[in-house]
Amino acid sequence: MECCFPVLPALHRLFTWLAGLGFVPIYSMTDPTWAVYIITDQMPDDVTSGFLPGQDFAQLLAALTGQGYRCVGPTVRDGALVYDTLQGVRDLPAGVHIQQSPGSYRVEFSQGKRLFGWANGPQALKPLLFAPREVLWQAQRTAGGELHFSQEIPEPLPTAVIGVRACDLAALELQDRHFLETDVPDAGYGARRRQLFLVAVNCTRPAETCFCASTGDGPAVSRGYDLVLDELDEGFIIRSGSTSGDGILDLLTLQPVSPQQLGAATDATVRAAAMQGRQLPGRNLRDLLFGNLDHPHWEVVAARCLSCGNCTSVCPTCFCYRELDQPALGGESSRHYREWDSCFTQGHSYIHGFTVRPDTRLRYRQWLTHKLGGWHDQYGRSGCVGCGRCIAWCPVGIDITEEVGAIAASPA
């Protein structure tokens, strides 16, 4: 079931009222049509959805662990929410809220019981698939000077990620396109991707920096998940989106979902969209940005930008990496690594004695014209999913929506 609701208040009231009566209007963003589903008191016989009481959440982790998955989920560490292996439900951030604003990220603790009452941490799914540093291949040199090469392909454990957001699923789809949908698919990324099980959650509490509603990627999850959760005060509506997801649902003791619960879940995502104050000035900004390469605003951003690359590190779609060799001390072997790189570094555009982008203005312009412009031609859509991480994690609080907005407000 795909659902993403527009935020007009009148429609919102209508939907809530309909949902309370057992009718759920569904608008599909990918296939723009309306449909009204009638919710019966009894869930259908198939087990593609149900209600999981909050105190039973451990059942889900147990089912996943039982099926051989390592459970990875959000946990508070060093003042931020990061993905880590979960030992149990207690590792999940119950009652945690996150305040995010340009250049600021603060974890707050409350007495609440909700596990997913926050928008996101600095990491998306990216580091779990596109490893920050890994060996690509190795060279061995014999005493006679002969070279032997071997490719290193990781053998990851099946991994279930708990609490994946709509923006992160949209970014995952883009990274899949980049690393896998090519005639030379990436071995390491592919190996990890095939072992991934995704438990998504619909966002109910966006950060001040979020703008996924304007990019069309959230706050409700529409596709690309194995299971999706709606978190209510008393527990979770859980739905399956894949055959692997069906297999896990089979193992859970679920209750039927009441129309009131469905209505509350719908209401929460509609409100989450309405709460977002930021937006990009359009879905396709290619012509605007490439038509304004000499706009004075690039200089204004460059005066503040530290060219540190935080934005590209936290961006869930940025894919640049550099390759480097690390020879063994004995000299008989050498490992060829890749590690994340950023178009904000001096070395990124270096070519035999010449740097294509020697200054910050050119680097910021490169990042933005590619992310919001070039991606449309290369990957069929913008490279921005509205997660807002680049805004919160920028040490000087540069806000992508404001910078693009400034160019859109006075185009050449």
Next chain:
Amino acid sequence: MTVAMHYPHEAEVIERCQESPTIFSLVLRLMDPMVASEYRFTPGQFNMLYLFGVGEIPISIVSDPARPGELIHTIRDVGRVSHGFSQLGVGDRIGLRGPYGRGWPLEQMEGRDVMIVTGGLGCAPVVSVINYILQRRERYGRLVILQGVKHSSDLIWRERYAEWERQNNTQVLLAADVGGEPWPGVIGPITMLFEYARFNPQATVTMMCGPERMIHAAADVLIERGSRSEDIWISMERNMQCAVGQCGHCQFGASFVCRNGPVYHYPDASELLAKRGF
């Protein structure tokens, strides 16, 4: 078609030639007979060459595609890896993966007149084209070669230019920004050479490589003289590390030079060509 896109294969230096004080050529042979028998390339494509323990660099293949057993790479000693390569001798082993990218559409150009415009020391990608055409002279019409260098002493392969000039229906023109010893060409920018080139703009396809500002200026002159933009092809250079369109360093507008290039159809590249920062 291609072998080993993700990691190198062992190759042996079977010949080494010093072309100028800083430029040298390595003739390489792939060691694994299976890999060698499957290896095919087209002029304009490049290989990633790996120096053990140091790293990889992208280098154009200048030899003839009909002889994939002897892969010639002409390299300028300019960085860590290329300097290491300059120290190698016959029998030394390196890594090779490729070929990568799009080469020149030479089959598509058969029957037409061909002009080669190249500036600076970046002539390697088109030397393969000149050799290719001279080996198959009957398939192409007139051949005009324009070469520009900064200083007259920068020109390598002088005897080759002299030999090319002696070929039937072929014209070779040289330009140097700064002249020195007896110089057989003009003193001035390469665009001056179009004055002396005898060619029919409508019948000619042009292939160019060298500094982007030179390519841009030369294309402007060509189009002004009646060439069609669609009859111009160029070869570009950017930082390349993965060579398969994934690491992002060679991003040029909405393309990756390693994958969508290095040879571009001029209309596809002209908008951002020589635009600072792209």
